[in-house]
Each structure stands twice: as structure tokens, then as C-alpha cells.
Amino acid sequence: MKAAETLIEYGNPIDPAAMVTPPDATKLELEPGHPGLGDQGYIRRRQELFALCRKHRLEGLGPPIIQYNAEETRIWREVSPKLDELHIKHASQLYLQAKRELAITRDEIPQLRHLSDRLRRETDMHLVPAEGALPYRTFYEYIGDRGFPVTQFIRHGSHPEFTPEPDMIHDCLGHVPPLMNRDYAELLTLIGKAVATTTHGEQVLALKRFSWFSIEFGLIAEGDAIKVFGAGILSSTGEIPYSLQSAEVKREPFVTDVVIATDYDPSRMQDHLFIAPSLPFLRRELEALVRRFGIAVA
Numbered sequence: 001m002k003a004a005e006t007l008i009e010y011g012n013p014i015d016p017a018a019m020v021t022p023p024d025a026t027k028l029e030l031e032p033g034h035p036g037l038g039d040q041g042y043i044r045r046r047q048e049l050f051a052l053c054r055k056h057r058l059e060g061l062g063p064p065i066i067q068y069n070a071e072e073t074r075i076w077r078e079v080s081p082k083l084d085e086l087h088i089k090h091a092s093q094l095y096l097q098a099k100r101e102l103a104i105t106r107d108e109i110p111q112l113r114h115l116s117d118r119l120r121r122e123t124d125m126h127l128v129p130a131e132g133a134l135p136y137r138t139f140y141e142y143i144g145d146r147g148f149p150v151t152q153f154i155r156h157g158s159h160p161e162f163t164p165e166p167d168m169i170h171d172c173l174g175h176v177p178p179l180m181n182r183d184y185a186e187l188l189t190l191i192g193k194a195v196a197t198t199t200h201g202e203q204v205l206a207l208k209r210f211s212w213f214s215i216e217f218g219l220i221a222e223g224d225a226i227k228v229f230g231a232g233i234l235s236s237t238g239e240i241p242y243s244l245q246s247a248e249v250k251r252e253p254f255v256t257d258v259v260i261a262t263d264y265d266p267s268r269m270q271d272h273l274f275i276a277p278s279l280p281f282l283r284r285e286l287e288a289l290v291r292r293f294g295i296a297v298a
């Protein structure tokens with residue numbers, strides 16, 4: 001890849017420098033069309049959690065203990081049992097085993113501080129409180145340091161099955177369980193170190209796509225079955241059946257050179273997915289890619 005070539009992301013040309021030096025949002029912003037716009041109580045709660053989590057992130061304090069209110073608990077109790085039933089049928093074994101070990105229940109919203117302590121003992125990973133979606137490179141700098149950024153707010157109650165941004169349900173039920181697995185933790189950490197080390201925008205974009213089509217929206221083979229592996233699918237009652245059963249979805253084997261050249265649109269249901277033969281395969285492919293890019297990770 002040449003550094004000078006134009007990069008395309010989400011269908012638009014982007015500045016390679018923005019991949020390397022991302023902006024930092026210091027205030028809560030809900031995007032146009034967000035279901036919480038106009039709900040002053042929700043916005044106040046989001047602002048409060050934004051400030052608290054940002055402070056804890058920047059000062060390295062670890063996840064704060066949150067007193068979740070009745071509405072937040074109601075949403076959790078509505079969404080998590082539906083997801084749990086879909087997980088039992090369709091999630092990868094790696095995910096199901098980890099979710100059981102973490103004892104994430106349908107009744108109470110877990111405290112990330114406790115999950116973080118458990119992960120640290122198991123795979124030397126920990127959770128970093130995030131005020132919202134962090135810029136990709138910032139996000140992966142934490143991961144390179146074995147910290148996974150996780151939001152602590154809950155989506156708006158008018159649409160419990162939908163969130164336009166990663167929230168606690170996405171993070172906690174999608175991303176956190178697999179962090180209990182050593183291969184998964186090493187795969188992630190290597191992506192993080194590589195992204196944090198390279199100064200080439202096109203390499204950051206390639207690594208971002210590698211992780212999008214595996215960590216975020218990957219499928220994985222288990223014997224003759226295809227199971228859900230990616231957190232973006234695992235945290236959505238719509239995406240799980242869509243990813244496995246819809247005729248609109250193109251599913252093809254995970255070939256790294258195809259994956260890193262494939263653009264996607266994060267704002268809609270994902271209709272192009274890749275099936276990895278195994279987790280060790282993904283790890284080997286990533287290691288080979290990082291070597292090929294000449295990124296010297298410590």
C-alpha cells in the first residue's frame with residue numbers, strides 16, 4: 001500500500017491523518033435522529049455519566065460504581081433475556097462459556113468494576129470506563145495496553161432493541177465475555193499495539209476493517225455450524241438472526257486481503273460478513289498482516 005493513495009471509509013474519501021491523530025470529543029453529543037433527543041431527563045443522565053466516566057478514564061481510576069436507576073434496570077431486564085435466548089442458540093462456544101463464567105445475569109446490570117477485576121485475574125485484561133464511542137486510534141491505544149474501553153450508559157427506553165451508538169448492553173453483552181479467553185485477548189492486544197504503533201493511515205484503516213469483520217461483526221465456524229462471534233451481532237436481537245439466516249447477507253470465508261479492502265456502513269444492518277475458520281486462524285492472519293506492514297510492535 002502507498003501512503004499517498006486516497007482512503008475510502010463508509011463510502012467517503014477520508015484524510016489519512018485523521019486515522020492517526022483523531023479528534024477528542026469533550027462534551028456529550030447525541031447524533032441527529034437519536035431516540036433520546038428531546039428527553040431532558042435522559043440527556044441529564046447521559047451528561048452526568050459522560051463527565052464521570054471521562055474523569056475516571058483520563059485519571060486512570062478504573063470503572064466507577066454506578067447506581068443504576070429503575071428505568072435503566074427495566075431496559076436491561078427487557079433486552080438481556082431476549083439476547084440470552086439467541087446467544088444460547090447461535091453464539092460461539094467461546095462466548096457462551098465466558099458469559100457463564102462471568103455470571104452475567106438477566107436481572108441486574110453488572111458493575112464493570114467487578115467484571116474488570118475478574119478479567120484481570122483471568123487474562124490480564126481490564127476495563128476502561130469510556131464516556132462514549134472513542135476515536136478508533138484512542139480506543140486501540142487502550143487495548144494495546146490491555147484495557148478495553150466500555151461505556152456505562154444505557155440506551156433510550158423508547159427503543160430498547162436499538163441503539164445508534166455503542167452502549168452498556170452492546171459492550172457488556174458483546175465485547176466483555178470473550179475477553180476471558182486468552183487467544184482472544186492476545187488477538188485484540190496485538191491489533192491495539194499495531195494501531196498504536198503505525199503512523200500510516202492506510203494501515204490503521206486496514207486493521208480497523210480486520211477488527212470490524214472479526215471482533216465486531218465476525219462469524220466463526222464450529223464443526224459444520226456457523227456461529228456468531230462479533231460483538232455487534234451478539235448485542236442485537238435483530239442482527240443475530242439476520243447474520244445467520246437472511247438471504248440478503250453475503251457470507252464468505254475470511255480472507256485477510258479481501259477483508260482489509262472491504263468498506264462497510266456501520267449505520268445499517270450488516271449484509272456482508274466473513275466466516276473465520278477458528279480463533280487461532282485469526283490470530284495467525286493478524287500476526288502475518290502486522291509483519292507484512294512492517295509494524296514493529298513491542
Ligand SMILES: [Fe+2]
Nearest residue numbers: 166216231232
Ligand atoms: Fe463494538
